[in-house]
Amino acid sequence: MKAEIIAVGTELLLGQIVNTNAQYISQQLALVGVDVFYHTVVGDNAKRIQQTIETARDRSDLLIFTGGLGPTMDDLTKDVLAEMLGRKMTYDEPAMAKMTEMFAGRGIHMVESNKRQAHVIDGADVLQNSTGLAVGNVLQHNGTTYVLLPGPPREMKPMLDNEAIPWLQRRQVIDQSSLYTRMLKFAGIGESGLENALLDLIEQQTDTTIATYAKEGEVLVRLAVKGTDRTEAELKLDQVEREIRTRLGLHLYATEDLPLPEVLVKQLTQYGLTLSAAESCTGGMFADTITAIPGSSHVFAGGAVTYSNEMKERILGVPHELLEGEHAPGAVSEQTAKAMVEGMQDIADTDFTVAITGVAGPDHSERKPVGLVYIAIAEKGKEVVVEELRLNGDREGIRRRTVYAIMYRLWRRLQERSVHNAM
Amino acid sequence: MKAEIIAVGTELLLGQIVNTNAQYISQQLALVGVDVFYHTVVGDNAKRIQQTIETARDRSDLLIFTGGLGPTMDDLTKDVLAEMLGRKMTYDEPAMAKMTEMFAGRGIHMVESNKRQAHVIDGADVLQNSTGLAVGNVLQHNGTTYVLLPGPPREMKPMLDNEAIPWLQRRQVIDQSSLYTRMLKFAGIGESGLENALLDLIEQQTDTTIATYAKEGEVLVRLAVKGTDRTEAELKLDQVEREIRTRLGLHLYATEDLPLPEVLVKQLTQYGLTLSAAESCTGGMFADTITAIPGSSHVFAGGAVTYSNEMKERILGVPHELLEGEHAPGAVSEQTAKAMVEGMQDIADTDFTVAITGVAGPDHSERKPVGLVYIAIAEKGKEVVVEELRLNGDREGIRRRTVYAIMYRLWRRLQERSVHNAM
Numbered sequence: 001m002k003a004e005i006i007a008v009g010t011e012l013l014l015g016q017i018v019n020t021n022a023q024y025i026s027q028q029l030a031l032v033g034v035d036v037f038y039h040t041v042v043g044d045n046a047k048r049i050q051q052t053i054e055t056a057r058d059r060s061d062l063l064i065f066t067g068g069l070g071p072t073m074d075d076l077t078k079d080v081l082a083e084m085l086g087r088k089m090t091y092d093e094p095a096m097a098k099m100t101e102m103f104a105g106r107g108i109h110m111v112e113s114n115k116r117q118a119h120v121i122d123g124a125d126v127l128q129n130s131t132g133l134a135v136g137n138v139l140q141h142n143g144t145t146y147v148l149l150p151g152p153p154r155e156m157k158p159m160l161d162n163e164a165i166p167w168l169q170r171r172q173v174i175d176q177s178s179l180y181t182r183m184l185k186f187a188g189i190g191e192s193g194l195e196n197a198l199l200d201l202i203e204q205q206t207d208t209t210i211a212t213y214a215k216e217g218e219v220l221v222r223l224a225v226k227g228t229d230r231t232e233a234e235l236k237l238d239q240v241e242r243e244i245r246t247r248l249g250l251h252l253y254a255t256e257d258l259p260l261p262e263v264l265v266k267q268l269t270q271y272g273l274t275l276s277a278a279e280s281c282t283g284g285m286f287a288d289t290i291t292a293i294p295g296s297s298h299v300f301a302g303g304a305v306t307y308s309n310e311m312k313e314r315i316l317g318v319p320h321e322l323l324e325g326e327h328a329p330g331a332v333s334e335q336t337a338k339a340m341v342e343g344m345q346d347i348a349d350t351d352f353t354v355a356i357t358g359v360a361g362p363d364h365s366e367r368k369p370v371g372l373v374y375i376a377i378a379e380k381g382k383e384v385v386v387e388e389l390r391l392n393g394d395r396e397g398i399r400r401r402t403v404y405a406i407m408y409r410l411w412r413r414l415q416e417r418s419v420h421n422a423m
Numbered sequence: 424m425k426a427e428i429i430a431v432g433t434e435l436l437l438g439q440i441v442n443t444n445a446q447y448i449s450q451q452l453a454l455v456g457v458d459v460f461y462h463t464v465v466g467d468n469a470k471r472i473q474q475t476i477e478t479a480r481d482r483s484d485l486l487i488f489t490g491g492l493g494p495t496m497d498d499l500t501k502d503v504l505a506e507m508l509g510r511k512m513t514y515d516e517p518a519m520a521k522m523t524e525m526f527a528g529r530g531i532h533m534v535e536s537n538k539r540q541a542h543v544i545d546g547a548d549v550l551q552n553s554t555g556l557a558v559g560n561v562l563q564h565n566g567t568t569y570v571l572l573p574g575p576p577r578e579m580k581p582m583l584d585n586e587a588i589p590w591l592q593r594r595q596v597i598d599q600s601s602l603y604t605r606m607l608k609f610a611g612i613g614e615s616g617l618e619n620a621l622l623d624l625i626e627q628q629t630d631t632t633i634a635t636y637a638k639e640g641e642v643l644v645r646l647a648v649k650g651t652d653r654t655e656a657e658l659k660l661d662q663v664e665r666e667i668r669t670r671l672g673l674h675l676y677a678t679e680d681l682p683l684p685e686v687l688v689k690q691l692t693q694y695g696l697t698l699s700a701a702e703s704c705t706g707g708m709f710a711d712t713i714t715a716i717p718g719s720s721h722v723f724a725g726g727a728v729t730y731s732n733e734m735k736e737r738i739l740g741v742p743h744e745l746l747e748g749e750h751a752p753g754a755v756s757e758q759t760a761k762a763m764v765e766g767m768q769d770i771a772d773t774d775f776t777v778a779i780t781g782v783a784g785p786d787h788s789e790r791k792p793v794g795l796v797y798i799a800i801a802e803k804g805k806e807v808v809v810e811e812l813r814l815n816g817d818r819e820g821i822r823r824r825t826v827y828a829i830m831y832r833l834w835r836r837l838q839e840r841s842v843h844n845a846m
Contacts, residue, residue: 011636013459015449016645019442022464026438036436037471039464041445048460055478071615072635105794106813111615131817154817277728283714284707287728291706294785294818302734304727305700305710311725314770315738347737362717395717 001174003029003036004060006052008068008077009151010043021066021149021156028160031181033226034062034174044074050084057144062173064164067151069134071113077148078119078137085141087122091115095126095135102133127163131155138167145173180233183257184221184244187408191219197247201240208240217404218260253411260407261289267414268299268352275410276348277303278316278340280331280357281373286403301348306340316343330366332357334386337374341386345378352413353378354406358389360398373402377409424597426452426459427483429475431491431500432574433466444489444572444579451583455592456600456649457485467497473507480567485596487587490574492557494536500571501542501560508564510545514538518549518558525556550586554578561590568596600649603656607644607667608677611831614642620670624663631663640827641683676834683830684712690837691722691775698833699771700726701739701763703754703780704796709826724771729763739766753789755780757809760797764809768801775836776801777829781812783821796825800832 005022012019022039029036037060042052049068056063068077082089095118103110117134120126127136127147132155137148147164149156168174186194191214195202198221202210213220223240227233245252254263268275277286284305290296304315309331312318318339322328329335341355358373359365371391378384389405391398428445435442445462452459460483465475472491479486491500505512518541526533540557543549550559550570555578560571570587572579591597609617614637618625621644625633636643646663650656668675677686691698700709700723707728713719727738732754735741741762745751752758764778781796782788794814801807812828814821 007462010634012446012462013449014453014645015446015451015459016636018446019462023435023438023441026436028438030437036438037466038475039430039435039442039462041462043460051482052461059474072618102815105792106815111619114615131820154820276734279707282711283719283723284702284710284726284728285714287707287730288705288711291708291728291730292819292822296706297730300706300730302728302730302738303707304738305707305714305725307710307714307720307723307725311699311771315725315727348734396715399715 001034001062002060003034003062003064004038004040004056005036006056006063006065007039007041007151008044008049008065009041010045010074012041012067013043021151021153024153024157025064025066025160028165029064031179032165032169032174033178044068044076046076046080049076049080053081053084057142061143062145062147062168064147064149064160066149066156069117069136069148069150071111071116071134073113075116078116078121081146081148082121085121085139089119089121091118092120092126092135094128095133099133125167127159127167129155130158130162136163138164140171140173178228179224179226180230180237181222181224182237182241182255184223184241184252185254185256185258185260186219186221186248186251187217187253187260187404187411189219189248189251190214194219194221194248194251198244201243208236210240217401220257250412253408260404260411262293264407264411264414265290265293265296265299267411269295271414271417273299273352273414274301274348274350275299275352275354276301276344276350277353278344278355279303279305280307280312280340281360282356282358282399282402283307283360285399286354286356286406289403289407301350303348304344312336312340315347316340317346318343330368332359332366332368332372332374334374334388337376337386338384341376341378341384351380352410354410356402356406358398358402360395360402362395371398373398375402375406375409377406377413379413424457424485425483426457426485426487427461427463427479428459429479429486429488430462430464430574431467431472431488432464433468433497435464435490436466444574444576447576447580448487448489448583451588452487453602453604455588455597456602457597467491467499469499469503472499472503476504476507480565484566485568485570485591487570487572487583489572489579492540492559492571492573494534494539494557496536498539501539501544504569504571505544508544512542512544514541515543515549515558517551518556522556548590550582550590552578553581553585559586561587563594563596600651601656602647602649603653603660604645604647605660605664605678606680607646607664607675608679608681608683609642609644609671609674610640610676610683610827610834612642612671612674613637617642617644617671617674621667624666631659633663640824643680673835673838674831676831683827683834685716687830687834687837688713688716688719688722690834692718694837694840696722696775696837697724697771697773698722698775698777699724699767699773700776701767701778702726702728703730703735703763703778704783705779705781705822705825706730706783708822709777709779709829712826712830724773726771727767735759735763738770739763740769741766753791755782755789755791755795755797757797757811760799760809761807764799764801764807774803775833777833779825779829781814781821781825783818783825785818794821796821798825798829798832800829800836802836 124137124139134150306312309323345353355376361370373389376386547560547562631648729735732746768776778799784793796812799809
């Protein structure tokens with residue numbers, strides 16, 4: 001099985017966007033044991049798309065296309081392939097109905113060209129688009145399998161994972177021998193600290209491979225073992241996970257690729273606990289990150305973004321003497337963080353309340369250095385804890401690391417709670 | 424002149440890294456008027472590299488390679504090309520001397536294979552590597568120009584800009600004419616609406632090309648004209664921009680590639696105006712998006728994330744009767760949006776105050792549909808305006824479109840202000 005990923009879009013050839021789709025598809029195909037031999041990018045030009053397909057089907061068995069499924073005149077992928085295979089196109093009824101409903105709901109006229117997004121090549125199966133309008137197509141012809149996916153990553157990814165790969169497995173285009181993987185996700189520790197703690201395991205790895213990846217605020221370890229028997233593979237993964245857990249269990253917050261905010265919201269929901277936040281330098285990022293998760297309304301009451309000193313006083317009741325004056329500790333101080341969290345707790349009356357104040361940069365403030373951040377956590381029936389962080393990075397990085405630092409501490413408190421409950 | 428960019432490296436096909444080199448080279452070539460027709464990625468395999476070169480030289484005149492110039496056994500680009508052209512390789516003396524000195528300076532033994540990095544194909548010119556060890560090669564053969572660059576971006580970029588492109592210009596492989604471009608950015612209008620309004624211009628485009636691209640909440644139009652004279656090119660761009668402006672001026676918020684939030688913060692700063700926000704369904708995203716921009720502390724006082732009804736009452740003073748009860752309009756209503764914005768305005772006393780309440784999904788709430796959002800804008804000395812939006816998309820998309828919808832309306836108000844000031 002030789003796979004080739006073909007991205008269609010002049011914007012890629014002009015360098016306006018980078019071909020992250022090819023990376024994602026390559027990663028996902030590697031997980032199901034498919035070898036990718038080529039990536040190709042071609043512009044929105046019928047003749048060159050056709051030549052690209054001719055070249056690709058001579059050297060590869062599975063062609064995965066991204067892009068060119070939209071409504072405009074330069075979206076050509078389906079048209080060119082249908083023409084080459086001598087097939088007509090019809091409209092997918094469910095996709096048409098969804099589109100008509102969507103436009104009607106928004107009370108706007110549906111431009112005729114939008115229908116193109118519902119096109120299906122005769123004999124192709126439809127891949128539904130859960131996050132957009134253009135449907136995908138998958139078909140087989142003369143020993144070649146063609147998979148047509150949309151270009152926008154947020155449409156392409158779910159269609160690949162939930163529609164295309166299962167289709168290929170059902171039809172046995174790709175085989176069942178798989179790479180069994182497990183994601184271990186860590187917070188509150190950096191990539192080098194983590195790699196150091198696992199160095200001997202990484203060096204001795206035999207049939208289970210161990211790889212680390214850093215993301216902003218979290219680190220990911222990917223365990224992988226190849227095989228045909230799931231039980232056997234899972235046993236091997238269990239064994240390595242157990243060893244890693246004895247070393248780094250306090251940081252291991254998930255055994256699948258879940259972001260920390262999602263795990264936190266899930267656990268707060270399980271315990272029936274509520275949360276509120278008072279933010280200064282993170283400017284709403286904590287609240288935004290939490291509320292991005294569906295169902296967060298059950299746990300997150302809300303918060304205040306008290307960016308200016310006046311807002312800290314007016315909403316949270318932070319004493320003016322703390323904020324201004326020659327000998328005042330200032331907005332970025334342990335005292336202000338404590339006053340903020342107490343003020344927010346009074347208003348929201350939630351089980352947990354957090355407060356954040358610091359200097360995200362690029363300029364320092366109150367003569368305090370960029371990266372100095374105070375975080376405060378209040379828990380009902382417990383003393384307020386304030387912690388000073390000194391973070392590296394640019395404005396965005398400092399804000400994000402602050403948000404993750406608080407989330408990690410909240411997660412730790414929930415772990416301690418579960419240990420107490422179990423005893 | 425048809426150019427093709429060929430990246431050599433199995434790590435790309437495994438999805439371990441993303442092909443940012445292709446993007447960078449495309450951008451740089453566009454600036455010197457070279458059209459890139461294809462990107463290709465091939466693994467570290469001699470036979471497939473050879474086939475890729477055969478395909479590429481049949482369809483392109485200028486082949487730019489990245490990767491495969493390093494010291495290891497799977498760095499094959501120079502070897503394969505030399506073999507195909509029936510040429511031998513020698514060592515570049517300056518590169519050898521630099522390498523020897525470097526290893527001696529670090530007091531480590533130079534492994535023999537390192538010499539491979541100094542390889543020059545007979546008849547090729549050397550492209551020196553100012554940030555690494557592997558030299559580039561450039562040569563012409565049977566009407567095809569081959570440029571071999573290293574894979575690491577920090578080595579590839581200076582070699583392309585300072586060595587390869589000047590070489591191509593000196594040898595007149597590429598001409599002196601450049602591509603002059605202009606970005607026009609639009610908000611408050613979708614891609615298809617925009618394309619519709621410009622359809623005749625797009626269809627009639629001759630020497631100035633017009634292309635549209637959609638991003639979440641904003642649309643981008645790129646004008647491009649090829650020429651040797653900057654003044655002449657700018658005049659042509661001005662003319663097309665003027666025509667577009669008469670049709671869509673109300674949506675055109677920038678003539679360079681700036682995000683709407685940045686333009687808004689810049690303009691508020693210029694006018695010395697302040698802003699605050701009360702958010703429900705966007706959960707802090709508005710505040711987060713504004714405060715992500717350096718300098719936003721001069722204009723953004725802060726806000727409240729009143730996710731629960733209690734918080735709407737406690738922080739903003741929204742009347743209980745509006746929120747709950749059999750005949751109450753509910754949290755997602757025009758009345759609540761108005762009460763939220765008025766409550767926030769009382770606290771923050773800023774020039775502009777906005778409020779957002781709606782259903783971001785995935786589940787409906789208060790029996791109101793996903794995508795129903797009320798936005799309110801209060802401006803000092805003016806009546807509060809509340810608007811109902813019906814948005815499409817997933818939770819993230821609805822939240823983001825809401826944030827951009829408000830930012831667009833604020834931007835519009837600032838334009839009206841500037842017109843009034845000018846009169």
